[in-house]
Amino acid sequence: MTSPAVTPTCGEGELRDLLRALMTTIGDKWTLAVVATMTVGEQRFTAILHSVDGISHRMLTKTLRGLEDDGLVSRTFHAEVPPRVEYALTPLGLTLLEPLAGLSRWVEHHGPAVLEHRATRQHQEIS
Amino acid sequence: MTSPAVTPTCGEGELRDLLRALMTTIGDKWTLAVVATMTVGEQRFTAILHSVDGISHRMLTKTLRGLEDDGLVSRTFHAEVPPRVEYALTPLGLTLLEPLAGLSRWVEHHGPAVLEHRATRQHQEIS
DNA sequence: CAGAATCCGCGTGGATACTG
DNA sequence: CAGTATCCACGCGGATTCTG
Secondary structure (H helix, E strand, C coil), rough: CCCCCCCCCCCCHHHHHHHHHHHHCCCCHHHHHHHHHHHHHCEEEHHHHHCCCCCCCEEEEEEEHHHHHHHEEEEEEEECCCEEEEEECCCCHHHHHHHHHHHHHHHHHHHHHHHHCCCCCCCCCCC | CCCCCCCCCCCHHHHHHHHHHHHHCCCCCHHHHHHHHHHCCCCCHHHHHHHHCCCCCHHHHHHHHHHHHHHCCCEEEECCCCCCCEECCHHHHHHHHHHHHHHHHHHHHHHHHHHHHCHHHHHHCCC
């Protein structure tokens, strides 16, 4: 058959463009890991820094800025000494977890198959 | 509350790592658009090239290579003159459309809200 | 403790030209 | 028509340093 019955929601270029814009955001190197870490609740900067493991100081700041700009994460600054900043998923951010879980399930089921395909690539890599 | 009830599937670092690896793939600049285009059925190289609009010759090749390596897209080469190559989503590739549609729905509902947040960013950009 | 600023290497992606 | 190869610019991301 030349026309599969599967027709996902994306039909117009507008939506596809917006979709890709957000995918680029959450698909970047650290955003996903940070969001995953924050599902456990409000976290301090250094707590996230240590949880994510591998993320640099600077990248965590940038990632959180991005999430904050998107309205997915709230930032609460406590002007104490020493200063304390708490981050948490906003209601909007929480809604993202559902489709994200769907993707996660797909990875659980088909991820290994993808990796096998990558390993046994047909067009062998040049010597 | 400090511990939301939402606990997505991702709990272990293993899965989160794999998830991010695949997110990076499908979240890259063109993969999503190409997959979306290919939901309509088997396509020739140039057909996709014109459908995606904005993608360069070279990037389409690389993107298709990636999808092929992942086993999401099949490549059929017809040794004729002129040569003809047809690409189609594999069964595995088709399974990806479901979670992708979930994400697409999220973007439909909450995407505009995200864009508004981006526009009215709290920490004003320095003059 | 949180984060802004600087420097820099590297990968990505665009334009172009060449092959089969 | 489909794909590869080369060149090059830009932005991401790491390491480091400095401030409140």
